[in-house]
Amino acid sequence: xxxxxxxxxxxxxxxxxxxxxxxxxxxxxxxxxxxxxxxxxxxxxxxxxxxxxxxxxxxxxxxxxxxxxxxxxxxxxxxxxxxxxxxxxxxxxxxxxxxxxxxxxxxxxxxxxx
Numbered sequence: 001x002x003x004x005x006x007x008x009x010x011x012x013x014x015x016x017x018x019x020x021x022x023x024x025x026x027x028x029x030x031x032x033x034x035x036x037x038x039x040x041x042x043x044x045x046x047x048x049x050x051x052x053x054x055x056x057x058x059x060x061x062x063x064x065x066x067x068x069x070x071x072x073x074x075x076x077x078x079x080x081x082x083x084x085x086x087x088x089x090x091x092x093x094x095x096x097x098x099x100x101x102x103x104x105x106x107x108x109x110x111x112x113x114x
Contacts, residue, residue, distance in 0.1 A: 022062060040068045042060055044058070044060065046059065
């Protein structure tokens with residue numbers, strides 16, 4: 001007959017993100033609306049990737065959807081970058097002008113971007 005005992009698993013302490021603030025306006029990036037899932041990711045991963053590991057440097061900014069549409073998109077377009085927009089269910093982007101209506105986007109407290 002074998003006897004068993006419960007051995008607790010070792011738990012490691014680690015950091016988890018609790019919220020993200022926009023670098024420009026300071027509003028929370030996350031939306032409080034259940035069905036609104038705005039996600040803005042401005043990230044560059046530069047460097048080498050080998051089978052042994054990923055050795056890239058990650059450069060990025062945190063931006064709310066409103067600052068992204070009102071400030072980032074026009075700034076990139078002014079620099080000559082072509083803007084591509086597609087629905088999440090589409091496979092390929094198509095070049096179109098983004099429809100910017102900043103009045104539609106506010107944070108959970110209804111604050112405006114500076």
